[in-house]
Amino acid sequence: MSKSTRNRAQQQRKNALTERHTPWGGIIFFTVIGLVAAVAVTFAYLSSRPPSTEIAGLVEKDGLADGHTTSPVQYDASPPMGGDHDPAWQSCDARVYDRPLRNENAVHSLEHGAVWITHRPDLHISQLAALSQRVKAVDYTMMSPYPDLDSPIVLTAWGRQLKVDDASDPRIGRFLQAFVKGPQTPEKGAPCNGGKETA
Numbered sequence: 001m002s003k004s005t006r007n008r009a010q011q012q013r014k015n016a017l018t019e020r021h022t023p024w025g026g027i028i029f030f031t032v033i034g035l036v037a038a039v040a041v042t043f044a045y046l047s048s049r050p051p052s053t054e055i056a057g058l059v060e061k062d063g064l065a066d067g068h069t070t071s072p073v074q075y076d077a078s079p080p081m082g083g084d085h086d087p088a089w090q091s092c093d094a095r096v097y098d099r100p101l102r103n104e105n106a107v108h109s110l111e112h113g114a115v116w117i118t119h120r121p122d123l124h125i126s127q128l129a130a131l132s133q134r135v136k137a138v139d140y141t142m143m144s145p146y147p148d149l150d151s152p153i154v155l156t157a158w159g160r161q162l163k164v165d166d167a168s169d170p171r172i173g174r175f176l177q178a179f180v181k182g183p184q185t186p187e188k189g190a191p192c193n194g195g196k197e198t199a
Contacts, residue, residue: 054174055162055171055174055175055178056171057162057163057164057171058160058161058162058175059081059160059161059162060159060160061077061081061082061159061160061161062159062184064081064082064083064158064159065082065083065084066082066083066084066085066111066186067084067085068084068085068086068087069084069085069086069104070086070087072104073085073103073104073107075103075107077161078146078148078149078150079103079106079116079118079146079149079154079156079161080103080106080107080156081110081156081157081158081159081160081161082107082110082111082158082159083107084104084107085104085105085107085108085111086102086104086105086107086108087108088105088108088195088196089105089108089109089111089112089190089191089192089195089196090102090105090106090108090109090114090142090195090196091109091142091192091193091194091195091196091197092109092112092114092116092140092141092142092192092193092195093139093140093192093193094135094136094137094138094139094140094141094142095135095141095142095143096132096135096136096142096143096144097142097143097144097145097199098144098145098199099144099145099199100144100145100146100147100199101116101142101144101199102196102199105195105196106142106144108195109142109192109195110156110157110158110185111158111185111186111187111190112140112185112187112188112189112190112191112192113140113157113158113180113181113182113185113187113188113189113190113192114140114141114142114157114180114192115138115140115141115142115155115156115157115175115176115179115180116141116142116143116144116155116156116157117131117134117135117141117142117143117144117153117154117155117156118143118144118145118146118149118153118154118156119131119143119144119145119146119149119152119153119154120145120146120147120149120152120153121145121146121147123145123152123153126167127152127153127166127167128167130167130168131143131153131167134167134172134173134176138176138180139180139192140180140181140192141176141180144199150163151163151164151165152164152165152166153165153166153167153169153172155172155175155176157175157179157180157182157184157185158179158182158184158185158186159184160175160178160179160182160184162175
């Protein structure tokens, strides 16, 4: 190889090392793929939450107070759907309680995104077992007996409530899907564990 050919080859290698090409084709491709994936995930998430209008019998109440108080609160719904509440929330990390809960602590859990399933104290054991299984499978849920309910089972989230007669009612699953840490939650994702542990 002549000296001039060798010098030219060295110069070409040097130029190849110093030149930097921006791979625009790859950048554009992966940006488009990322945007498509983000849109698909967002659509799937929004589709997974059924609109509340699809849940027959759903009661909705907005504009609820959310202050803290250590005093008893007179609620206008039973069980309450929200309102002023105790500074301590009721532990609601898939909890099944065998005694009635204090409304003021349970309402604080609703503010954090929990669904509170209440039932008549004399609900049949098979119904209790079915409800317990549901609660133990879903975080941000709690269940307790509730004296003087006007329906065998009542599901309550912040500002949302559904009354059902049977633990096999398919609306229970739709309610949990829509309102566990649902869009109406004032403090969505705030802790559900570490609260009041007893009824």
